[in-house]
Amino acid sequence: MRQIVLDTETTGLSWEKGHRVVEIGCVELMARRPSGRRFQRYLNPDRDIDAGAQEVTGLTREFLSDKPRFADVVSEFIDFIRDAELIIHNAAFDVGFLNAELARLDGGFGRIEDHATVLDTLALARERFPGQRNSLDALCRRLDVDNSGRELHGALLDAQLLADVYLALTAGQGDLSLVAPGSGEVAAALDAVAGAAVGQRRVLAATAAEASAHEQRLDAIDKASGGSLWRRIPS
Numbered sequence: 001m002r003q004i005v006l007d008t009e010t011t012g013l014s015w016e017k018g019h020r021v022v023e024i025g026c027v028e029l030m031a032r033r034p035s036g037r038r039f040q041r042y043l044n045p046d047r048d049i050d051a052g053a054q055e056v057t058g059l060t061r062e063f064l065s066d067k068p069r070f071a072d073v074v075s076e077f078i079d080f081i082r083d084a085e086l087i088i089h090n091a092a093f094d095v096g097f098l099n100a101e102l103a104r105l106d107g108g109f110g111r112i113e114d115h116a117t118v119l120d121t122l123a124l125a126r127e128r129f130p131g132q133r134n135s136l137d138a139l140c141r142r143l144d145v146d147n148s149g150r151e152l153h154g155a156l157l158d159a160q161l162l163a164d165v166y167l168a169l170t171a172g173q174g175d176l177s178l179v180a181p182g183s184g185e186v187a188a189a190l191d192a193v194a195g196a197a198v199g200q201r202r203v204l205a206a207t208a209a210e211a212s213a214h215e216q217r218l219d220a221i222d223k224a225s226g227g228s229l230w231r232r233i234p235s
Contacts, residue, residue, distance in 0.1 A: 003029040004084040004116070004164065007158040008094045009057045015100040020211075021070060022043035022059055025155030026080060027163050029087075034163065039080045040066040040156040070101045074109060083114045083119040087166050089136055091120035110195040121166055128169060136161060143168040197214075 005027045012019035021030060027038040042059070044067045050229050054060060093111050093222040102109045112118070125134035129142070140147040150157060 001031060002084045003032075003087055003119075004081050005029065005087045005159045005163040006081070006094060007088070007155040007162060008097055009059065009121070009153060009155045010053060010097055011045050011047060012053055013096045018047070019050070020047060021097050021101055022049065022057070022064055023155040023157040024073075024077060025157070027156075027159045028080075028084075029163060029167075032167060037080075038156065039077065041073045042119060043073070044069050056153045071105055074102070074105060075109070077114055078109060081112075084116050086112070086118045086156070087121060087162065088118060089120070089162050089165075090122045091118050121169065124166075124169055136165065138163045170188070200230045 003114050007022040010019050010021055021043055022045050023042050024039065025070060028035045028037040041219065042064055044064050045061075045071070047061075049061055049064075061115050086095075095118060099111045102111060122134060123140075125139055132138070132142075137147060137150070139145070140150075140161060145163055145168060147161050150161065177178075
């Protein structure tokens with residue numbers, strides 16, 4: 001499954017008031033693992049940046065004055081996200097801004113939802129941690145994601161942090177395999193069982209290394225989810 005963790009920085013808090021996107025940052029995940037592919041662009045907003053936004057991002061109109069405009073990068077951006085699942089924290093904010101940018105163009109690009117599906121990690125966090133603060137910084141602290149380098153908000157940095165938060169937040173929902181993909185150990189074990197005569201099937205005990213890997217995986221699930229089902233089942 002192809003997923004794109006996405007974040008934006010903007011000139012202000014309201015696209016309805018004409019505020020613009022000044023940075024897009026994306027990180028690609030393939031089968032819940034970073035692929036190494038990224039998309040990051042600073043954008044010239046052709047307008048002033050609110051003092052609050054400038055303080056948070058460190059971006060100035062002077063710095064952005066020679067950067068491309070959204071229209072210059074839109075085709076490349078759409079190609080990068082096409083047919084993926086977008087993972088966004090407080091998705092309504094980023095998607096609203098991006099759709100407003102798309103609406104300004106004459107190229108018939110439609111809306112973000114025409115090119116990709118959207119998953120809101122803020123909604124996931126609120127289900128998991130009701131009544132608690134669920135900002136990206138709060139989730140980093142709660143899920144032991146190192147955000148010590150986040151002195152300023154940046155779209156690519158925040159996308160990278162959100163990728164780690166998302167994987168920790170959803171640990172156990174598709175990451176329960178105790179053997180690396182492509183390993184021949186599982187196939188060999190199944191062949192041994194299938195080839196044994198009925199009544200003469202061998203019991204294949206876990207090796208010490210396999211038992212250790214199992215315990216490490218359960219420790220990771222415990223940290224992310226507050227307690228794995230495996231350890232609640234009587235032995």
